[in-house]
Amino acid sequence: MRREVAESCVDAMLMEMVSVFCHQFYSAxxxxxxxxxxxxxxQVGHQLVERYTMDCxxxxxxxxxxxxxxxxxxxxxxxxxxxxxxxNHRGTFVLQDNMFRWITRISPNPLQxxxxxxxxxxxxxxxxxxxSMYLYFPCGIIRGALTSLGIPCTVSADISHRPACSxxxxxxx
Amino acid sequence: MGLSNLSKxxxxxxxxxxxxxxxxxxxxxxxxxxxxxxxxxxxxxQGSSIEGELGPKxxxxxxxxxxxxxxxxDDDLKLHHIVHCSLDVVEERVNNxxxxxxxxxxxxxxxxxxxxxxKVYGYITNTxxxxxxxxxxxxxxxxxxxxxLRRFHATYVDAxxxxxxxxxxxxxxxxxxxxVAGLVGSRALRGHSL
Numbered sequence: 001m002r003r004e005v006a007e008s009c010v011d012a013m014l015m016e017m018v019s020v021f022c023h024q025f026y027s028a029x030x031x032x033x034x035x036x037x038x039x040x041x042x043q044v045g046h047q048l049v050e051r052y053t054m055d056c057x058x059x060x061x062x063x064x065x066x067x068x069x070x071x072x073x074x075x076x077x078x079x080x081x082x083x084x085x086x087x088n089h090r091g092t093f094v095l096q097d098n099m100f101r102w103i104t105r106i107s108p109n110p111l112q113x114x115x116x117x118x119x120x121x122x123x124x125x126x127x128x129x130x131x132s133m134y135l136y137f138p139c140g141i142i143r144g145a146l147t148s149l150g151i152p153c154t155v156s157a158d159i160s161h162r163p164a165c166s167x168x169x170x171x172x173x
Numbered sequence: 174m175g176l177s178n179l180s181k182x183x184x185x186x187x188x189x190x191x192x193x194x195x196x197x198x199x200x201x202x203x204x205x206x207x208x209x210x211x212x213x214x215x216x217x218x219q220g221s222s223i224e225g226e227l228g229p230k231x232x233x234x235x236x237x238x239x240x241x242x243x244x245x246x247d248d249d250l251k252l253h254h255i256v257h258c259s260l261d262v263v264e265e266r267v268n269n270x271x272x273x274x275x276x277x278x279x280x281x282x283x284x285x286x287x288x289x290x291x292k293v294y295g296y297i298t299n300t301x302x303x304x305x306x307x308x309x310x311x312x313x314x315x316x317x318x319x320x321x322l323r324r325f326h327a328t329y330v331d332a333x334x335x336x337x338x339x340x341x342x343x344x345x346x347x348x349x350x351x352x353v354a355g356l357v358g359s360r361a362l363r364g365h366s367l
Contacts, residue, residue, distance in 0.1 A: 046340055051330050053299035057278040058267075065299075148300045 018133045034136045041140020049145040052076055065149045066093050091171035100165035256305045259285045263295045263303050281319045296322040328352045
């Protein structure tokens, strides 16, 4: 039996989670908020991967596991596959999603009405910062998934070309 | 070290190869810790025992697992020993897939080794959780064991998907315990009818 979750609920939950951690619990320490959100994502990824790999054959190497995350795992989460996978063959993988669902509906410039146009460059930095809070959760999911597949790694996200989003996976030696 | 000695103590004893055995004086719960931050969960029922072992760990926390046991202490220790030895066989199979031939890339590892009184089967998930089945039924068929372990895996997945389950800790779900008991029971029944 497959149970589905309305996408808007997930969006609302993600927004609420970020706002609670950033503005209530850890308003003074954004660094700590980010780590908490990442940790939640980690547990989600850790548990999801257990279910989704149930009928897969065993993975023999890192690339197979990463491919699984790009294809099956991503399809389960976002109903699409990762669009582009790049690697330097030395433990760094870049997973690029050209239309990352969780950031498509974030307003590109929520501060525009309040501030004058002159602060444009400053705004961009602020927007990038506030959007990046929403990316710790998916980063955590990827890290959780890969770690439980036996690949300890760090994951960071890059959104310089919105709504495309690249996740950089660095495997720990 | 004698068993009688062990049962008197609430203590950590090193059995061998980095495996520690902890036993409470007043409870039948047994606690296992392994060096390599691995954990064991165990539901031995009427001579058959299933153990799961979680693979590479992230947090070197103490991993503690209680268990239900319907066998006497002597049997327990023997089963633990068998399971621990079989983990080496599992590792060998996973690292040298050529030797195991047909089981290449399968989650079901097949018969690990037969002992005088037991048959030991292995199963490893993609997340490096190992299930070891020790059975006294020497006529059991591989296909039956495979389907049994598959169903056990499904049960395990259901249990660990609970958001209140803390990864790498004991599975505290009653539902899990009863489903596993049911699985073990049904398998034993089928064994008798065959």
